[in-house]
Amino acid sequence: MTAKVTLKDVERVAELAHLELDSDEKPRMVGDLNAILDYVAELNELDTTGVAPLAQVSELQGAGGAGVLRQDVTLPSLPRAAVMSQAPESDGAFFKVPKVIER
Amino acid sequence: MPSEINTTETFVAKPRTLKDLRADIAAGAVKATDLAETYYERIAEVNPRLNVYLSLSKDRAMAQAAHVDQLAAKGDPLPPLAGIPVGIKDVLVMQGAPATAGSKILEGYRPPYDATAVAKLETAGAVLLGKLNCDEFAMGSSNENSAYGPVRNPVDTERVPGGSSGGSAAAVAANLAVATLGSDTGGSIRQPASFCGVVGVLPTYGRVSRYGLIAFASSLDRVGPFAANVRDAATMLGVIAGHDPKDATSSPALVPDYAAESDKPVEGLRIGVPAEYFSDGLDDEVRAEIESGIVDLQAAGCVIKPVSLPHTKYAIPTYYLVATAEASANLARFDGVRYGHRSQQSETLGAMYSHSRDEGFGAEVKRRILLGTYALSAGYYDAYYLKAQQVRRLLAEEYLRAFAEVDAIVTPTSPMPAFKLGEKTGDPLAMYLADIYTVTASLAGICGVTVPCGTTAAGLPIGMQVLASHLQEGTAFRVARAVETAQQS
Numbered sequence: 001m002t003a004k005v006t007l008k009d010v011e012r013v014a015e016l017a018h019l020e021l022d023s024d025e026k027p028r029m030v031g032d033l034n035a036i037l038d039y040v041a042e043l044n045e046l047d048t049t050g051v052a053p054l055a056q057v058s059e060l061q062g063a064g065g066a067g068v069l070r071q072d073v074t075l076p077s078l079p080r081a082a083v084m085s086q087a088p089e090s091d092g093a094f095f096k097v098p099k100v101i102e103r
Numbered sequence: 104m105p106s107e108i109n110t111t112e113t114f115v116a117k118p119r120t121l122k123d124l125r126a127d128i129a130a131g132a133v134k135a136t137d138l139a140e141t142y143y144e145r146i147a148e149v150n151p152r153l154n155v156y157l158s159l160s161k162d163r164a165m166a167q168a169a170h171v172d173q174l175a176a177k178g179d180p181l182p183p184l185a186g187i188p189v190g191i192k193d194v195l196v197m198q199g200a201p202a203t204a205g206s207k208i209l210e211g212y213r214p215p216y217d218a219t220a221v222a223k224l225e226t227a228g229a230v231l232l233g234k235l236n237c238d239e240f241a242m243g244s245s246n247e248n249s250a251y252g253p254v255r256n257p258v259d260t261e262r263v264p265g266g267s268s269g270g271s272a273a274a275v276a277a278n279l280a281v282a283t284l285g286s287d288t289g290g291s292i293r294q295p296a297s298f299c300g301v302v303g304v305l306p307t308y309g310r311v312s313r314y315g316l317i318a319f320a321s322s323l324d325r326v327g328p329f330a331a332n333v334r335d336a337a338t339m340l341g342v343i344a345g346h347d348p349k350d351a352t353s354s355p356a357l358v359p360d361y362a363a364e365s366d367k368p369v370e371g372l373r374i375g376v377p378a379e380y381f382s383d384g385l386d387d388e389v390r391a392e393i394e395s396g397i398v399d400l401q402a403a404g405c406v407i408k409p410v411s412l413p414h415t416k417y418a419i420p421t422y423y424l425v426a427t428a429e430a431s432a433n434l435a436r437f438d439g440v441r442y443g444h445r446s447q448q449s450e451t452l453g454a455m456y457s458h459s460r461d462e463g464f465g466a467e468v469k470r471r472i473l474l475g476t477y478a479l480s481a482g483y484y485d486a487y488y489l490k491a492q493q494v495r496r497l498l499a500e501e502y503l504r505a506f507a508e509v510d511a512i513v514t515p516t517s518p519m520p521a522f523k524l525g526e527k528t529g530d531p532l533a534m535y536l537a538d539i540y541t542v543t544a545s546l547a548g549i550c551g552v553t554v555p556c557g558t559t560a561a562g563l564p565i566g567m568q569v570l571a572s573h574l575q576e577g578t579a580f581r582v583a584r585a586v587e588t589a590q591q592s
Contacts, residue, residue, distance in 0.1 A: 010473065017431060017476040018438065019469055020457040032470055033477065035532050040420035043490050046497070053492030054499060056322060057308050057548025058352060060573065070348060082215035088445035095440050100452045 208463025218315020265295030290541025297566025
């Protein structure tokens, strides 16, 4: 599997990531991604059959974290006014945003 | 050819030790308020050139300093960092102070809470001076990706301080703070510490709470301290480490007295030297200084053993798949809805998301989000992300096997000393390859300390990385202290 990222791929991925790239950014990004993906293809040299993926290092012996979950109880959180004060647009209770779909 | 330092433009200054400052503050010989003022004066003088601080928290700092002076005047016992001026990397939140993460997308944002590490520093009496410049969302190895301009290396202002915690390293190197906090995901504490000639600590994953750290890659991010000497770095870690119920990945392990651990002799400790970290691509001057440092450890009574870490070369591709995939998920929250930059005049919600993110994120951040999204997308997940997580296990197990044979592993922190501003910005991949000595420890979750170990002929700092197994920071501090002692004699 060698990468050959096209402009269409970059556009598709940008859409997934809610990113908008302008017309000169796109070809640069195609080049950059291809260079990086060619490099990471080195990983295929390794036989990883039967190797369990490691997502959380805490599971390693001696690493000592990530075990017990807390009780599912409601605890005090941040004051609402302080949180809402950072909103670009709100009515104090809700965040206001443009409409979801075009009519 | 190493270039000569422009000796008219160097800002290197060494802070006093915590021990000396503490004694003076307790005795009333130095007032914490006066000390803080001195630091703000130096910041006013030097910051325009180095661009280390993005914002200052003077009200909060002076209130804390006044409180410390009151305690000292009453003769009350002082907390461990009473009156000590500290800077905070701008990816850590301080209530009411700006938190930009080096990005335009959070311009104007004021967090409603303190990060746990910040709160612990404040409880310990530290005087929090302000927020430090860094690469945008901690993505970078030179502090050239900050939306607020690069930080300049105090040793030579034409050079980078390293990244992403460039501001945190430079602040200590230029005595714009006695100690600072940074974050390390793939080397972002260790590499800048090495470039600036200061001590930097990579705590074990989970040792310090990530609550209040603006996330880059959640399985890799660590919060850690910078200081001018090993003992003070150990003291700082002791203050910020510990279990936090607000961070589900934080370790319940007890926090030892790291400063006391660092005092212990190193005689009989087994030090591993991996051949893979001393091959092609390592600058000759760096190699010479690190080898000399290893000889010093041997003279101090350590047993030097070769160890093998054959999968080292796969660490960079693994890291850049895992980290970017996690970043693409973590940065999805910056959408203009609840905080930060919102693009105006968007017709629909979707357009608002895209425009806000396009306007707010820099090129490197966009590149990593796209790479991460691609690696996770349908049809590519197994080949990229899953494969990387499998290789991650191989890399971690390789380290653990080595630690069954040795107590610590030493390597150069970086294959090169600080490079010039602009030198690597045209080639993202070249910049990524500069992380080769730091990313494996990040992936494995182990801990380490970088300690100054000589300079190049042109005077550029070189750092030795001392790695230890999970939760063995005490051993790393001990060995780093021995290196430091040898350097001073």
